[in-house]
Amino acid sequence: MDTVSEVARLRHQVAGWRREGALVGFVPTMGALHAGHLSLVRIARERAAAGSTGGRVVASIFVNPTQFGPQEDLARYPRAPERDAALLAEAGCDLLFLPAVETIYPPGHATFVEPGGAARGLEGDVRPGHFRGVATVVTQLFQLVQPDLAVFGEKDAQQLAVVRQLVRDLHVPVEIVAGPTVRESDGLAMSSRNAYLSPDERRRAPDLSRTLFAARGRALHGETDPRLLEVDVLRQLEAAGLEAEYVEAVDALTMARAERIAPGVALAAAVRLGKTRLIDNVLLVDPEEATG
Amino acid sequence: MDTVSEVARLRHQVAGWRREGALVGFVPTMGALHAGHLSLVRIARERAAAGSTGGRVVASIFVNPTQFGPQEDLARYPRAPERDAALLAEAGCDLLFLPAVETIYPPGHATFVEPGGAARGLEGDVRPGHFRGVATVVTQLFQLVQPDLAVFGEKDAQQLAVVRQLVRDLHVPVEIVAGPTVRESDGLAMSSRNAYLSPDERRRAPDLSRTLFAARGRALHGETDPRLLEVDVLRQLEAAGLEAEYVEAVDALTMARAERIAPGVALAAAVRLGKTRLIDNVLLVDPEEATG
Numbered sequence: 001m002d003t004v005s006e007v008a009r010l011r012h013q014v015a016g017w018r019r020e021g022a023l024v025g026f027v028p029t030m031g032a033l034h035a036g037h038l039s040l041v042r043i044a045r046e047r048a049a050a051g052s053t054g055g056r057v058v059a060s061i062f063v064n065p066t067q068f069g070p071q072e073d074l075a076r077y078p079r080a081p082e083r084d085a086a087l088l089a090e091a092g093c094d095l096l097f098l099p100a101v102e103t104i105y106p107p108g109h110a111t112f113v114e115p116g117g118a119a120r121g122l123e124g125d126v127r128p129g130h131f132r133g134v135a136t137v138v139t140q141l142f143q144l145v146q147p148d149l150a151v152f153g154e155k156d157a158q159q160l161a162v163v164r165q166l167v168r169d170l171h172v173p174v175e176i177v178a179g180p181t182v183r184e185s186d187g188l189a190m191s192s193r194n195a196y197l198s199p200d201e202r203r204r205a206p207d208l209s210r211t212l213f214a215a216r217g218r219a220l221h222g223e224t225d226p227r228l229l230e231v232d233v234l235r236q237l238e239a240a241g242l243e244a245e246y247v248e249a250v251d252a253l254t255m256a257r258a259e260r261i262a263p264g265v266a267l268a269a270a271v272r273l274g275k276t277r278l279i280d281n282v283l284l285v286d287p288e289e290a291t292g
Numbered sequence: 293m294d295t296v297s298e299v300a301r302l303r304h305q306v307a308g309w310r311r312e313g314a315l316v317g318f319v320p321t322m323g324a325l326h327a328g329h330l331s332l333v334r335i336a337r338e339r340a341a342a343g344s345t346g347g348r349v350v351a352s353i354f355v356n357p358t359q360f361g362p363q364e365d366l367a368r369y370p371r372a373p374e375r376d377a378a379l380l381a382e383a384g385c386d387l388l389f390l391p392a393v394e395t396i397y398p399p400g401h402a403t404f405v406e407p408g409g410a411a412r413g414l415e416g417d418v419r420p421g422h423f424r425g426v427a428t429v430v431t432q433l434f435q436l437v438q439p440d441l442a443v444f445g446e447k448d449a450q451q452l453a454v455v456r457q458l459v460r461d462l463h464v465p466v467e468i469v470a471g472p473t474v475r476e477s478d479g480l481a482m483s484s485r486n487a488y489l490s491p492d493e494r495r496r497a498p499d500l501s502r503t504l505f506a507a508r509g510r511a512l513h514g515e516t517d518p519r520l521l522e523v524d525v526l527r528q529l530e531a532a533g534l535e536a537e538y539v540e541a542v543d544a545l546t547m548a549r550a551e552r553i554a555p556g557v558a559l560a561a562a563v564r565l566g567k568t569r570l571i572d573n574v575l576l577v578d579p580e581e582a583t584g
Binding site for chain 2: 136
């Protein structure tokens with residue numbers, strides 16, 4: 001696996017692959033990789049290989065400053081580029097793009113991609129400007145890498161919805177593929193931010209996914225009122241000592257609040273555990289059809 | 293020349309040309325074409341042909357609703373697609389993309405490209421939201437057409453600066469080429485909106501360019517204070533009965549207000565003549581180097 005920081009080298013490499021007829025899959029990350037990221041790389045590899053001979057995978061590591069709020073954890077966000085590079089190579093990544101901040105945001109940068117729709121509510125309310133930063137850097141990275149497909153984790157359900165929306169709204173010729181959430185053996189969704197948890201917090205963190213899966217069980221057994229599930233989950237999180245920022249049943253494609261529990265509706269929640277924010281979501285009812 | 297409205301056909305055609313090794317030049321327009329637009333097509337043709345064998349040119353006609361304000365002339369903007377198609381074919385255009393509004397803005401569209409920097413001041417002040425609409429549709433069209441280069445007229449100096457900025461900020465792999473303003477024999481900059489002028493207004497309209505060129509003459513003869521030129525032009529426009537919205541000396545690349553008259557500084561003005569808005573600009577001092 002090659003690692004490049006310069007745009008010209010990145011473009012040269014990808015253009016070469018494309019001339020050879022390879023599909024190019026892309027996995028954008030902020031580094032501090034875990035098994036969830038590596039599963040996205042494997043999905044990208046399979047999809048690129050299925051659609052072409054010699055499909056290729058590009059991953060990027062870029063801790064994007066514009067998606068962090070002023071009070072957020074940009075400075076202390078975990079960074080381990082050498083370990084990450086070894087993991088990516090092992091997972092079958094062909095090229096790692098590791099740009100400097102000044103490469104992505106040249107002096108005088110002043111153009112942002114502003115998502116409405118799916119960016120409203122949930123994370124969009126708690127983290128003002130977050131999805132503007134996400135939409136901007138994803139658009140930038142798509143222009144830089146020019147992939148045929150890109151894989152995003154379902155764990156960040158609203159981010160996935162925002163990216164699908166921007167690709168459709170701006171007509172970016174990239175296919176968006178969703179990667180299932182990868183969980184620890186006790187159910188905790190993998191996240192680079194789990195590293196912030198103290199041993200005691202880490203023991204309590206799985207209460208988030210446990211509560212969401214219990215609600216999914218109730219939905220599978222006939223509960224149809226999303227408000228009842230939300231309230232129930234809120235109470236259980238409270239009882240477990242997790243401070244909930246939101247618990248909402250939403251359409252996983254549009255992030256619109258669900259009026260009833262129907263195919264494609266997810267239950268999404270954000271909690272604070274000490275100084276750490278955790279988010280998670282589960283589909284209450286699987287979608288009726290693929291929506292790639 | 294083929295005319296296509298569907299995205300799939302557009303992409304198929306352009307992808308075919310690219311496989312043959314042709315560079316693809318692009319000229320986005322709102323139709324109601326005049327000699328200025330056709331000069332941009334010829335420039336696109338020359339540039340695409342110079343960089344490849346069999347260079348190709350795509351033009352689009354799309355009256356973009358998002359760049360019009362609620363009080364502006366969207367509904368009455370001149371439309372003449374058949375005449376336009378004949379003119380484009382004659383000028384050497386290979387493919388006309390003529391999308392429906394719902395193709396560019398699918399139901400639920402909610403993602404916009406928001407330009408700061410060069411979009412501030414001048415037209416950005418008089419027409420709130422205008423450059424957001426321009427930046428969004430230009431980004432969309434670049435994603436749809438995937439050209440190697442695109443040509444924009446210098447007559448819309450701030451639009452040109454906003455497009456250059458968005459391409460740089462979002463890393464869109466398109467080279468932006470500027471086309472010189474084409475003028476009527478009496479100096480009036482060609483514009484589709486000149487069709488709105490009554491015969492009397494049309495006789496008075498060249499006072500705008502005349503006044504700007506007189507200011508350029510003063511700059512060439514040693515005037516270095518941009519504020520003096522601005523005030524002078526304002527007075528002359530007033531005396532000629534043209535209602536000025538702004539007269540500003542700006543850096544043509546950044547649209548920042550010029551503190552002194554230096555290479556690359558343009559004098560830009562907008563006036564109202566009856567119900568019609570006219571804009572024009574002249575470079576006071578040519579740039580020292582090419583900035584394509």
